[in-house]
Amino acid sequence: MLGGKGAGPSRLTGWIAIIGLAVGCMAMVLSISVLNGFESRIVKKIMGFEGDIRVSNLSNWDKAVADIKSMDDVQIAIEFQQRKGLILGRGDSQRMVLLKAVDPDLITEFYNLNLVKGDQSKLPMVYLGEMTAKRLNLKLGDEFRIVSPIDKGSAWGMPIQVQCVVGGIFSIQVLDLDDKIAFIPRNVGKKLFIRKNSPDGLDIRLKNQVDVDVIAALIQSQYPLAKVKTWKELHHELFGAMKFERIGALAVLSLIIVVACFNLVTTLLLVMAQKIREFGILQIIGTPRKIIQSIVMNQGFMIGGIGVFTGLAIGLG
Structure with missing residues (x-):
């Protein structure tokens, strides 16, 4: 069919079918590999930034946190407070971000921030995202002010302000985390968030990430009123969009294979038309119809197999 005498158009369409199947399979393998690599990179960065599990709304906070930290599967847990705050940078630059108050000694141990740290300072050291620092024209060691527009620090109703220094700049490059979150020390959070008497939540990192769902369910069963979310649930919209993107890409690439299959069917029809005399002779001498079919x-399976195998070999190679 592909190279015999008198093959004519069927030979051309046969090679087109092989090339189409090879290109389609190769493109599908490469696209799956790229999407898997992209997704694993995003997952790694998000898990490094958020932790594995987040727990909030715990009753009897101190005892509950102590019990969770003592669990065998928990590697480290860090309490946090968070609230929107205004950062005043150089000149007239300012930025409203989410201020996350955590233990400064545990920031680099818990969070994988890809952090560039500055020198020690007497002022409170704050870690800004790369985009936030650029918008505020701030560099390592620069001083700035944080304003809590919600809490009032005096009878005159003036908002609370704290003088800080850029102690580090982190770069996550996922979503807009570099532009909407700043890490501040716990003592600064207590000054700014005077209406908050207890932490807002507990970020947990496990020894084995495979057990995330199991440990989350265990914590939820022990504290039914608590809000327990895994890193997947915290960013379910992102991963839903990535899943939809994967399905869409595979659907589009599968059209190449569909077109190649039509070429394969055309090739088989041309072969049947060109070899109709030979098939007739076979029927006359008593060859069963099933054998002719x-x-x-x-021949169709051979062409398809060559195309698919070639595409997979190139894609996986």
Whole structure:
């Protein structure tokens, strides 16, 4: 069919079918590999920034936190407070971000921030995202002010302000985390968030990330009123969009294979038209119809197999 005498148009369409199947399979393998690599990179960065599990709304906070930290599967847990705050940078630059108050000694141990740290300072050291620092024209060691527009620090109703220094700049490059979150020390959070008497939540990192769902369910069963969310649930919209993107890409690439299959069917029809005399002779001498059909089908499977194998070999190679 692909190289015999008198093959004519069927030979051309046969090679087109092989090339189409090879290109389609190769593109599908490469796209899946790229999407898997992209997704694993996003997952790694998000898990490094958020932790594995987040727990909030715990009753009897201190005892509950102590019990969770003592669990065998928990590697480290860090309490946090968070609230929107205004950062005043150089000149007239200012930025409203989410201020996350945590233990400064545990920031680099818990969070994988890809952090560039500055020198020690007497002022409270705050870690800004790369985009936030650029918008505020701030560099390592620069001083700035944080304003809590919600809490009032005096009878005159003036908002609370704290003088700080850029102690580090982190770069996550996922979503807009570099532009909407700043890490501040716990003591600064207590000054700014005077209406908050207890932490807002507990970020947990496990020894084995495979057990995330199991440990989350265990914590939820022990504290039914608590809000327990895994890193997947915290960013379910992102991962839903990535899943939809994967399905869409595979659907589009599968059209190449569909077109190649049509070429394969055309090739088989041309073969049957060109070899109709030979098939007639076979029927006259008593060859069963099923054998004649199997001859054509085997040629189709051969062409399809060559195309698919070639595409997979190139894509995986």
